[in-house]
Amino acid sequence: xxxxTMAHVDKCTENKYFLNALNLFSETQxxxxxxxxxxxxxxxxxxxxxxxxxxxxxxxxxxxxDFVVEKKTNAHWPNELKAFVEKCKCIDRLPTSNxxxxxxxxxxxxxxxxxxxxxxxxxMAHLVHMQCARLKIKMIVDLGAGLGYVCQLLHYLYGYKVxxxxxxxxxxxxxxRRQAKMYPESLQHVKYSCCDLTCxxxxxxxxxxxxxxxxxxxxxxxxxHACGDLSINASKIFRDMDAARIFIMISCCxxxxxxxxDVDTNASVKKxxxxxxxxxxxxxxxxxxxxxxxxxFLRQPFLRLACQESAESWTNMTTESHSKHSFYVLARALxxxxxxxxxxxxxxxxxxxxxxxxxxxxxxYVKDSLKRYTFQSQKETxxxxxxxxxxxxxxxxxxxxxxxxxxxxxxxxxxxxxLQLVLQASAESLLLQDxxxxxxxxxxxxxxxxxxxxxxxxxxxxxxxxKN
Numbered sequence: 001x002x003x004x005t006m007a008h009v010d011k012c013t014e015n016k017y018f019l020n021a022l023n024l025f026s027e028t029q030x031x032x033x034x035x036x037x038x039x040x041x042x043x044x045x046x047x048x049x050x051x052x053x054x055x056x057x058x059x060x061x062x063x064x065x066d067f068v069v070e071k072k073t074n075a076h077w078p079n080e081l082k083a084f085v086e087k088c089k090c091i092d093r094l095p096t097s098n099x100x101x102x103x104x105x106x107x108x109x110x111x112x113x114x115x116x117x118x119x120x121x122x123x124m125a126h127l128v129h130m131q132c133a134r135l136k137i138k139m140i141v142d143l144g145a146g147l148g149y150v151c152q153l154l155h156y157l158y159g160y161k162v163x164x165x166x167x168x169x170x171x172x173x174x175x176x177r178r179q180a181k182m183y184p185e186s187l188q189h190v191k192y193s194c195c196d197l198t199c200x201x202x203x204x205x206x207x208x209x210x211x212x213x214x215x216x217x218x219x220x221x222x223x224x225h226a227c228g229d230l231s232i233n234a235s236k237i238f239r240d241m242d243a244a245r246i247f248i249m250i251s252c253c254x255x256x257x258x259x260x261x262d263v264d265t266n267a268s269v270k271k272x273x274x275x276x277x278x279x280x281x282x283x284x285x286x287x288x289x290x291x292x293x294x295x296x297f298l299r300q301p302f303l304r305l306a307c308q309e310s311a312e313s314w315t316n317m318t319t320e321s322h323s324k325h326s327f328y329v330l331a332r333a334l335x336x337x338x339x340x341x342x343x344x345x346x347x348x349x350x351x352x353x354x355x356x357x358x359x360x361x362x363x364x365y366v367k368d369s370l371k372r373y374t375f376q377s378q379k380e381t382x383x384x385x386x387x388x389x390x391x392x393x394x395x396x397x398x399x400x401x402x403x404x405x406x407x408x409x410x411x412x413x414x415x416x417x418x419l420q421l422v423l424q425a426s427a428e429s430l431l432l433q434d435x436x437x438x439x440x441x442x443x444x445x446x447x448x449x450x451x452x453x454x455x456x457x458x459x460x461x462x463x464x465x466x467k468n
Contacts, residue, residue, distance in 0.1 A: 021430045045409060088422050124451060129157070140161070143165055166194060193208050219245065221234060234247070246466045247464065261273040261295075283437065325414065
C-alpha cells in the first residue's frame with residue numbers, strides 16, 4: 001500500500017470516528033448538556049429510559065462499580081443500553097493506564113505536597129526525561145509553570161536547565177522564594193519569568209532563553225495541567241518555534257476554552273461555539289458535511305464532563321460512599337430547584353458553597369447552605385436584596401418540603417452519575433483526538449501517552465509530539 005493510499009485510509013478512519021462521536025453525543029445530550037446542579041430544574045431524570053433504570057436498579061454495589069469502571073453489561077439488558085456502552089467503548093481511544101498508584105519523591109520535594117501532586121510531578125518528570133534523553137535535549141521550557149515543582153524536579157533528578165514561564169506574577173515570585181529557600185543550588189539552572197503566553201509568544205520565549213542562559217539550543221516544551229486555551233497556544237508555539245524539538249502537554253479545564261460566540265435562542269439552551277474546539281480540519285469538515293449544529297450540544301457542560309473525575313474513581317467504591325455522593329448531588333440540585341421556582345438567583349457568600357462534611361442529613365445540609373449561599377430576587381433588578389429576603393426559618397421550611405417531594409430520587413441520581421462516568425472517557429477522547437489530528441495535519445508526529453494513575457489524577461494523558 002503506497003503512502004497516498006494509507007493517507008486516504010487514515011482520513012476515512014478519522015472521518016468515521018468523528019461522525020460516530022457526533023452521533024453519540026447528540027443522542028446522549030440528556031446526560032451531558034446541562035450542569036448537574038440543574039438536574040431537577042431541567043427534569044433530566046425524566047429522560048432516563050425506564051428499561052435502563054429497571055435493570056440498573058437491580059445491580060449490587062460491586063456490580064454497579066464494575067459496570068462503570070469496566071463497562072460490563074449483561075446479555076438480558078435492553079439492547080439500547082448495551083449499544084450505548086459499546087458506542088462509548090468505540091469512541092474512547094484513550095490508552096490504558098497501568099501506572100502504579102504512588103511514586104515516591106525525594107524527601108526534599110515532599111514538603112507541602114499531597115500524594116496526588118507528588119504522583120503527578122514525578123511521573124511527568126520521568127516522561128520528559130525519557131523523551132529528551134532520546135534526542136539529547138538539555139533545555140526545557142515549562143509553559144504554565146505555577147510554583148515550579150516540575151522545573152525543580154527535572155533539574156534535581158536529571159540535571160536539565162529549565163525555564164519556567166507563568167502568567168501569574170505572584171506565582172513567579174513564590175516560585176523564586178521557594179527556590180532560594182529550598183533549592184539554592186539550582187539558581188543558575190532553573191529560571192522563572194512572568195509571561196502571558198499566546199500563539200505569538202515565540203520571540204518573547206527566545207529572548208528570555210537568551211537572557212537567562214546565554215546559549216542557543218534545542219528545547220523541549222512541556223505543560224502539566226495547562227488550563228483552557230494555553231494547551232492550544234502551546235501547540236502552535238511548538239509548531240512554529242524552530243528550536244522546539246519535543247512537545248509534552250497534559251491539559252485540564254477544557255470547559256475554560258475561550259468562547260467565540262454565545263447565541264441566545266428560544267430553545268432551552270443557548271448555543272455556544274469555541275475558538276479552539278473543534279481544532280482539526282478533519283473534524284470541522286465532518287461537522288460541515290453533517291446535519292449537526294454542535295453549538296447546541298458540544299457546549300461548556302460537555303467540556304466539563306470531559307474533565308470530570310474518571311470512571312476509575314468508582315473502583316471499589318463502597319455503598320456508604322455512593323450514598324454520600326448521591327445525597328450531595330441531589331441536595332445541591334434541590335437548592336437550585338428551590339431558587340429557580342422562587343425566581344431567585346443562588347449566590348455564594350463564601351468560596352465554597354456547601355461542605356460535604358455537613359451532609360449527615362438534609363436538615364443539617366440546609367442550615368449550613370443557608371450560611372454559605374444567599375438568594376437574590378430576579379423579579380425586579382432594582383429591588384434591594386434585604387427587601388426580598390425571608391427569614392432563615394421560612395427558607396428552611398420551604399426547602400425541607402421540597403426535599404420530601406424528591407428524596408426518593410437518590411438511587412436514580414447515582415445511576416445517572418454512573419452513566420455520565422461511562423460517557424466521560426469518550427468525551428475526553430474526542431477532545432484529545434481532535435488535537436492529535438490537528439498536530440498531524442501540521443506535519444507533526446504525535447501520540448497520546450498515559451502518564452499518571454487515573455484514580456489519583458484524572459487528567460492523566462499527555463499529547464507528545466516531536467520533530468525529526
